[in-house]
Amino acid sequence: MPRPYRIRKRLGDHIRRWHNYARQHFSESRIYGGGDGDPFWGSTLIRNRHAIYKKVDHHDEDAVAALDMGLCFGLVRADIQAQLGTQSLWEVGHKALTDIPILSSVYAEILRLYTNIYVMVSSSQDDVTLGRWRLPKNAIGLLNSSASHHDSQFWNTANGAHPVGDFWAGRLLINPQDSSSGPINPAIRETQNHWIPRPPKYGGDKLSFYTDHAPQG
Structure with a gap:
């Protein structure tokens, strides 16, 4: 076949x-x-x-x-x-495909939902407090991305219509005319910091991939 x-x-x-x-x-x-x-x-x-x-x-x-x-x-x-x-698809390079927002959003959502990685962190200056843990100076810590990838407080779920455990093709698309769109939960978008390992952006200015938001001032 x-x-x-x-x-x-x-x-x-x-x-x-x-x-x-x-x-x-x-x-x-x-x-x-x-x-x-x-x-x-x-x-x-x-x-x-x-x-x-x-x-x-x-x-x-x-x-x-x-x-x-x-x-x-x-x-x-x-x-x-x-x-x-x-x-035809045979005549274009992969860069042209990644410039199509919906395709990039689908790709990114699959990575968010099904792919987990470990990120190595270390501090060469001082001990670092991570919640109830302490990372000593020059020690190495591993952070699993799963917690961030499935953080229901961070990700936009369209008021529960698309839970973080479900696939939603448009989760990472930003519609300039819709303030409720985009990957981040609108309820916390302007109020909290979230740290997530952030790969390069896909899809130009129409798609935000693993974006964090830091309050100004």
């Missing part, structure tokens, strides 16, 4: 597992307060789609998985076309 077909099959398998899990665990009581999101199907759009699929003849699990796979790609297709025009 050609490699692209194997990748497509693997994606379809993942989507079918998601569908089975959602069908087993979803209930109306798990819909969030706003009436849209839920931790299994994700949104009213997906719930309604699957309610319709049940009524359509000849739509088995493979067909439904293929339809949702198409939806996933369709969500970012307009952004890709706007950036690349008539070029």
